[in-house]
Amino acid sequence: MARRNATRDAQSVAVIGLGRFGRALAIELVDSGAEVLGIDTDEDIVQSLNGVLTHVVRADSTREAALEQLGIDSFDRVVIAIGSDIQASILTASLLKRRGTVEIWAKAISEQHGLILEQIGISHVVYPEADMGRRVAHLVRGSMLDYVRLDDDLVVAVTQVPGEATGGAIGELQLHEKHGVGVIRVKRDGRWMPVAPDTALVSGETIVVIGPEKQTERFCSLSPAV
Incomplete structure (x- = not known):
């Protein structure tokens, strides 16, 4: 898949973390016509979304080799929707920035979490619970x-x-x-x-x-x- 980060509308999105927020986001993106890759470490969650999302896989996003194998750099945008595991969220964000991923959105569960994500260089930090x-x-x-x-x-x-x-x-x-x-x-x-x-x-x-x-x-x- 060719990189299309320069496009205004994202045609392909990778959603990392498929809890309540990530799941709802991924399904809405599919319904809007986007190609969506869902990533989670929980096999039950992955199986429940098989056939619902364009692609869904069980993988550890804190491992750069896993991101490489998934072709994460080919997606227009990547959303880090990891919930309570702040360490995994921050490490994933750091790996994506180091890889040069241009369009990264990340969920923050606290002001401190959001501040760290911004310091890493994530320009789109959202606070769904607070909002x-x-x-x-x-x-x-x-x-x-x-x-x-x-x-x-x-x-x-x-x-x-x-x-x-x-x-x-x-x-x-x-x-x-x-x-x-x-x-x-x-x-x-x-x-x-x-x-x-x-x-x-x-x-x-x-x-x-x-x-x-x-x-x-x-x-x-x-x-x-x-």
Whole structure:
């Protein structure tokens, strides 16, 4: 398989570690059309994913010879999804960096773990448990139907139309000037539609809002339109 790291969309991904996070990630990648190699040290896990992923093998990613035999360098991206074994995660990351693997993503289970991965040179470090905890916290408060963080201070939220977003065209209501957020989609007749300056929102509709975290949270907590 030829290296295609320069491509924007990864056509082939190796996922190392097939616990809950790695398994879900690998299956989603397959469903999206990517060729996926799953790697784990547990034979039962490997067998359970046989026929589900493009390829799945039992191997120890802390052994460079194993990475060589698997042709790890031919994949567009490699995800280190190893869970509780921090030593294996760090050693695997170190071996991949030494081999010159360009696109490496790695799961971190703590700030210290993530810091070490960054020091090794892993530019894409994710914290799935922490990110999910923050997301659920916002949902539990009840003002948002869904919530995704895009950057340190940029979020996208799904919420019901508040009263202040009705009574005129979006462009005339100046929501960005008043609240620091933008409404980018509205669900109408069961379909998500883009919002234009002349779009008028009505009570009961669901909208997608984007903006800084605090402003978005305040906007979504406004009283719903009646």
